[in-house]
Amino acid sequence: MLLYVVTYDIPCDRRRKKVSDLLEGYGQRVQYSVFECVLTTNKYWELRQRLRKKVKKDEDSVRFYPLSGHTLPKVEVWGGLPVVQIPGSVIV
Amino acid sequence: MRSLYVSQQGCYLHLRHEMVVIKRGETILDEVQLPLLEQILIFGKSQITTQVIRTCLQRDIPIAYLSRMGYCYGRILPIERGYRYLSRYQQQLSATERLIVAREIVQAKLRNSRVILLRQQRRRSSEITALAIQSLEYLVSQAAQANTVEKLMGLEGAGAASYFSAFGECLTGAGFTFMGRSRRPPGNPVNAMLSFGYQVLWNHILSLIELQGLDPYHACLHQGSERHAALASDLVEEFRAPIIDSLVLYLVNKMVMNPNEDFDYHNGGCYLNDIGRKKLLRAFLQRMEEKHKTEHGDDQPRWDLLTQQIKAFKQFVYSPALGYKPYLIR
Numbered sequence: 001m002l003l004y005v006v007t008y009d010i011p012c013d014r015r016r017k018k019v020s021d022l023l024e025g026y027g028q029r030v031q032y033s034v035f036e037c038v039l040t041t042n043k044y045w046e047l048r049q050r051l052r053k054k055v056k057k058d059e060d061s062v063r064f065y066p067l068s069g070h071t072l073p074k075v076e077v078w079g080g081l082p083v084v085q086i087p088g089s090v091i092v
Numbered sequence: 093m094r095s096l097y098v099s100q101q102g103c104y105l106h107l108r109h110e111m112v113v114i115k116r117g118e119t120i121l122d123e124v125q126l127p128l129l130e131q132i133l134i135f136g137k138s139q140i141t142t143q144v145i146r147t148c149l150q151r152d153i154p155i156a157y158l159s160r161m162g163y164c165y166g167r168i169l170p171i172e173r174g175y176r177y178l179s180r181y182q183q184q185l186s187a188t189e190r191l192i193v194a195r196e197i198v199q200a201k202l203r204n205s206r207v208i209l210l211r212q213q214r215r216r217s218s219e220i221t222a223l224a225i226q227s228l229e230y231l232v233s234q235a236a237q238a239n240t241v242e243k244l245m246g247l248e249g250a251g252a253a254s255y256f257s258a259f260g261e262c263l264t265g266a267g268f269t270f271m272g273r274s275r276r277p278p279g280n281p282v283n284a285m286l287s288f289g290y291q292v293l294w295n296h297i298l299s300l301i302e303l304q305g306l307d308p309y310h311a312c313l314h315q316g317s318e319r320h321a322a323l324a325s326d327l328v329e330e331f332r333a334p335i336i337d338s339l340v341l342y343l344v345n346k347m348v349m350n351p352n353e354d355f356d357y358h359n360g361g362c363y364l365n366d367i368g369r370k371k372l373l374r375a376f377l378q379r380m381e382e383k384h385k386t387e388h389g390d391d392q393p394r395w396d397l398l399t400q401q402i403k404a405f406k407q408f409v410y411s412p413a414l415g416y417k418p419y420l421i422r
Contacts, residue, residue, distance in 0.1 A: 025110020025127045043127065087128050089393050091097040091381050092114050092121050 001086060003072055004044060005065040006035045010055070018054045019062070022047075028084040036084040095395065096124050096132045099377060103138035112144055129153050131303050154303045164299035179307035181409050189412040191241060194313040198235045198244045198251075200330040200418035202228050205255040207421050208333045212262040212341070224258035227251075241313060248329075259337065265344040267351030277361020281351050282340065284362045285372060289336035290328065292376060297331075298324040300402045306409065327401060330418040335394070339372075339379055348375065 006023060010016040010033075023029070026047050027037025039047065048064070055062055067075070075083055096112070098105070104115045112129070114121045126147060132155045134140065140155065145168060148155055155168040206228040213221050231251045238244045252273065260270035263282065270282040278284040298321050301308045311322035313329070343349045354368030364372060380394045401419050408416035 021109035025125045046127070087094050087125070089095045089097065089396060090122060090124050091393065091395075092100055092103060 001038055001040055002044070003067045003084065004037045004039060005067065006037060006062065007065075008033050008055075008060065008062045010060040010062075012056075012059065015054060015056065015060065019051060022050060022054065028081065030081050030084070038084055038086050094124075094128060095130055095399065097135065097395065098133065098138045099135045101136050101138065105132075105138065105140045105144050107141065107143045107147060126151065126153075131156070133158060133299065133303075135159070156299050156303055158295070158299055164295060164302060167299075167302050169305075178305050178406070178409060179310070182307050182310045185310075185312075185409065185412055190312040191239070191244075193408065193416045194241055194244050194326075195235060195238060196416055196418050197313050197326055197329050198238075198248050199232050200420055201248065201332065202232045202235060202251045204330060204333040204419075204421055205251065205337075206232070208337055208341075209255065209258055209262070216262070216264070218258075218261045220261050221258040224254045227254045244313065255333075262341060263344050265347050265349070265351075268344045268349075277359060278363070280362050281349070281355045282344065284355060284364050285340045285343065285349070285368075286336065288364050288369065288372060289339060289376065290332060292373070293331060293336055294324050294328050297327050297398060297402070300398055301327070304399075304402050304406050306402070306406055323405075327405065330401070330420075331398070334419070334421045335379070339375060343372065343375055 004027070006027065008016070008019055010019060016033075020029070020033075023035045023037070026039060026043065027035045030036050037044075037047070051062065072083075077083060096114075098114065100116060100121070102116055103121065106113050106115070107126070108123075110126050112124045112126050112132075114124070129148075131153060132140075132148065134155065135158050145155065149168065149170045152170055157165045157167065159165065206225055209221050209225050209228070213225065228251055231247050231254075235244060235247045238247060256270075256273045260272070260282075263270055268280075268282055270280065273286070274280070274283050275287050278287045298308055301321070301323055306323060308321035308323045309316040309318070311326040314320070314322035314325040316322035349368065349371060354365060354371060356363050356365040382394055383392065384394055384397070397419060405416055408414065
């Protein structure tokens with residue numbers, strides 16, 4: 001499991017909505033176009049593959065920053081949501 | 093990864109992009125990220141839309157339908173999943189491999205029973221309990237050397253006998269006397285609670301075995317038959333004392349249960365009535381929802397403990413040389 005910071009800059013409303021809907025499934029929105037996702041390698045590859053189909057590389061920009069366990073505790077947060085945690089089970 | 097347990101009645105699950113939205117009437121109870129889900133368990137009467145079902149099938153997320161008591165009616169699995177390969181490996185396990193695991197399971201059961209008695213001994217010491225602790229210790233060492241499954245079953249029986257003789261000593265709630273285990277039918281309130289508790293736990297384990305795609309009819313310790321899901325009986329052993337026995341101890345000693353009002357006597361036995369069953373189930377679910385630390389250091393509900401063990405058994409089926417490590421309480 002690694003924490004990935006995914007950011008995007010997409011001018012087209014339609015594509016931006018699709019990308020953000022997809023990312024909502026994998027992580028937590030921490031700023032308008034910044035997501036934090038805790039993912040296994042498999043899930044990360046799945047996310048990349050699915051995102052790839054929604055993004056136009058010549059117009060859009062998407063960035064993935066993996067955070068190592070070394071730098072993770074050094075993350076500073078000023079305001080907004082706390083850093084995303086490993087997802088657990090849910091009982092309703 | 094995570095499981096979704098829907099234990100409330102009358103919920104409605106639908107899909108919104110990558111999220112499963114759980115609604116009851118107009119209120120949204122929760123939203124769960126579908127890509128991070130591993131399995132969905134529906135207890136009782138809740139609805140799932142076809143869209144959710146279809147997406148779960150595409151993403152290889154099994155859905156299990158259970159009764160409120162935890163009996164598994166069946167499950168929804170993608171067409172390419174299910175027993176088949178795994179079950180073939182399971183059938184190919186050699187007698188020696190199965191014996192080694194059976195040994196581990198019996199030892200774990202005896203050890204866990206011993207720890208429960210040790211904890212009670214610290215609270216309120218008695219000679220009978222001290223004796224039972226000693227004999228359980230001895231039986232663990234015997235079980236480590238047992239060379240047939242029959243011998244193991246014998247040791248397990250001997251362990252249960254001395255354990256339950258001391259178990260009665262630990263029950264301090266007024267109106268609950270317990271001399272020994274009786275079942276089919278259970279003879280008194282404590283036996284009724286134990287029988288019902290074991291049954292609920294057994295059903296949960298069977299459902300989880302189904303979800304993991306193992307064949308429940310091939311086991312190591314118990315003899316399977318067409319009707320007896322022996323693997324559930326195998327895997328329930330290590331959890332009996334830590335989950336059900338300690339729950340019964342708590343319910344009796346904290347006077348949660350009422351010996352006169354929560355039980356019915358019929359067919360020559362003692363059974364929990366509606367009120368009693370609800371009390372026990374509520375306490376059971378609460379206990380299963382309590383968080384505990386896993387080896388990876390994250391907090392998970394106790395449910396995941398069961399799933400972990402079933403996955404461990406699956407690992408054993410894939411590579412028997414590595415063996416199976418049962419659950420041990422500290």
